[in-house]
Amino acid sequence: DTEVTQTPKHLVMGMTNKKSLKCEQHMGHRAMYWYKQKAKKPPELMFVYSYEKLSINESVPSRFSPECPNSSLLNLHLHALQPEDSALYLCASSQEGAGLSGYTFGSGTRLTVV
């Protein structure tokens, strides 16, 4: 299995909702990432997990809460989002670390906040 699987593919949520994005990989990668990508822009790093521990938080607002329950799963919990948070949220994984061989990305979750 050489894929990163993200669910759901599309999500529409209200500003008062709580939702979660899920990411799964079975490549034995020990680093996992959340990226945010706005239309026609490059991906922007949000969080990095290394060996299930949060190692990088790129000053992301607390309405985004990551969680890494085990080495194969990565979640992003969403609460009280704003319309400007609408974007494509990409999960990626890599060998520890990415400087060895880069990332494998999932196809993303297209999030719309209304």
Next chain:
Amino acid sequence: GESVGLHLPTLSVQEGDNSIINCAYSNSASDYFIWYKQESGKGPQFIIDIRSNMDKRQGQRVTVLLNKTVKHLSLQIAATQPGDSAVYFCAENPNNFNKFYFGSGTKLNVKP
């Protein structure tokens, strides 16, 4: 943050021609570079990488060139095909184990 930029935001080429996509990076400490291809509705896909101890690397129909003197990276695609139509990003790893910075992207349109 770091700055990785591209000269051409959109590139249109005829099918069968060669394509060259350019990227300028700002951090001279970067030692690992990757080109990613992103098709509509998909996540970025690894195309080819190069380390700073090399100046050229070839893959299947793709070649990456690295000029460290002027901090410039390019991706050459031979015999461009319609399936090559996508946005291409360069990414640099400035000696930070898990962190890549992405350039602004170039959209490649292949005309049949």
